[in-house]
Structure formats: structure tokens, C-alpha cells
Amino acid sequence: DVKVTQSSRYLVKRTGEKVFLECVQDMDHENMFWYRQDPGLGLRLIYFSYDVKMKEKGDIPEGYSVSREKKERFSLILESASTNQTSMYLCASSPPSGGRGELFFGEGSRLTVL
Amino acid sequence: AQTVTQSQPEMSVQEAETVTLSCTYDTSENNYYLFWYKQPPSRQMILVIRQEAYKQQNATENRFSVNFQKAAKSFSLKISDSQLGDTAMYFCAFMNFNKFYFGSGTKLNVKP
Numbered sequence: 236d237v238k239v240t241q242s243s244r245y246l247v248k249r250t251g252e253k254v255f256l257e258c259v260q261d262m263d264h265e266n267m268f269w270y271r272q273d274p275g276l277g278l279r280l281i282y283f284s285y286d287v288k289m290k291e292k293g294d295i296p297e298g299y300s301v302s303r304e305k306k307e308r309f310s311l312i313l314e315s316a317s318t319n320q321t322s323m324y325l326c327a328s329s330p331p332s333g334g335r336g337e338l339f340f341g342e343g344s345r346l347t348v349l
Numbered sequence: 350a351q352t353v354t355q356s357q358p359e360m361s362v363q364e365a366e367t368v369t370l371s372c373t374y375d376t377s378e379n380n381y382y383l384f385w386y387k388q389p390p391s392r393q394m395i396l397v398i399r400q401e402a403y404k405q406q407n408a409t410e411n412r413f414s415v416n417f418q419k420a421a422k423s424f425s426l427k428i429s430d431s432q433l434g435d436t437a438m439y440f441c442a443f444m445n446f447n448k449f450y451f452g453s454g455t456k457l458n459v460k461p
Binding site for chain 1 (some may be wrong): 384440447452
């Protein structure tokens with residue numbers, strides 16, 4: 236089975252702190268994604284990556300950056316956390332476009348910024 | 350831009366009954382995929398069912414089936430013989446060129 240592992244299920248940070256959210260997948264997928272999930276808004280794409288060192292902005296990239304140094308790992312970085320970044324963050328991976336397009340998700344990281 | 354709309358924020362159904370969750374989408378593309386994902390409380394999001402836009406036949410997976418109306422841009426999910434384990438958030442999603450767009454979700458409560 237595909238496994239997508241997010242490093243932390245729950246985090247509490249203070250305003251202004253730098254936050255790292257790590258995601259690792261074990262199925263050699265080219266594509267990896269970071270989403271933010273908020274009630275009533277569904278999932279919104281922050282960034283995605285289709286190859287090592289490649290990244291593209293999603294719909295809400297402001298305040299976030301990403302890093303993909305290895306194929307299996309995709310990190311989301313909040314350079315200076317703010318209270319409006321309190322949310323659930325979901326990492327996902329998928330095979331290349333020749334596949335059937337299914338996204339495989341991690342369990343999520345619930346971030347609270349105080 | 351692609352948009353996905355789920356107009357039912359919350360629904361309830363009695364165990365063993367049938368329920369239909371609605372989803373509409375907007376796109377100018379002709380080739381795409383549609384999905385329903387399930388997110389149980391405090392658990393991982395998993396795929397329920399997938400539909401390729403070029404296929405006219407509606408997808409089915411055991412108790413789950415879809416009604417795909419391409420011209421109307423509608424993609425509803427029918428759950429038959431609802432079970433307590435079906436209680437979850439359900440998200441409709443559209444995929445084209447590796448980009449996924451999600452609806453706002455429908456919270457389904459299955460009552461005993």
C-alpha cells in the first residue's frame with residue numbers, strides 16, 4: 236500500500252516562529268502536493284511539485300514556501316507563522332499524469348498558531 | 350479556472366438507507382477525471398470512486414455509485430445500504446493535467 240507520512244499530527248507554535256511540516260511518500264511518486272483544509276472551504280492547494288527541486292505555486296502560496304530535495308520528501312515551510320495560518324495541512328502524492336490520477340493523502344498535520 | 354461546488358454542507362441518513370451527495374463543476378476542458386474522497390473523523394482521506402470523463406458508463410464500487418452527467422457538469426455520489434462506517438466528510442474533486450480542485454465538502458452522518 237502507498238504510504239504518505241506527515242511528521243507531526245499536532246503542532247502548537249507562536250506567532251513569528253518558523254514552522255516546518257515534513258511529508259514522506261514511499262511509492263516513488265513524481266507528484267507531491269500540500270493542501271490546506273479549512274471548514275467550509277474544502278482543500279486549497281498551497282504548492283505542488285512534479286519533480287525533485289521543481290515546484291509550482293498553487294492557489295494560496297502567500298506566506299508559505301516548499302522544498303523538495305529528494306523525490307520522496309516534500310516539506311512545507313512557514314517562514315513566520317501567523318494566526319491566520321492555523322489550519323489542517325494535508326500532504327498528498329500521485330503518480331505521473333499517465334496514471335489514473337489518484338491522490339494519496341497523509342493523515343494531516345493540525346497546526347495551531349498562538 | 351476549474352471550480353467544484355458541493356451545495357450540501359451536511360446530510361443525515363438512517364443506517365441501511367440510500368443517500369445521494371451532489372457535486373457540480375465548471376470547466377472548459379473535455380478530458381478530465383472526477384473523484385469522490387472520504388475523510389472519516391480524525392482519519393486519512395481515501396479515494397471512494399473515480400470517473401474518467403471520456404467514459405459514458407457510470408462508475409460503481411460496491412455500495413458506491415456515481416451519476417455522471419457530462420453535459421450538465423454534474424457528478425453525484427449515491428451510497429446504498431448506508432453503514433455507520435460511512436460517517437465522514439465527502440469531497441468531490443476534479444483533476445486535469447495533474448491539478449486537483451476540491452469542493453467544500455459534505456458532512457454525512459449515518460444514524461443507527
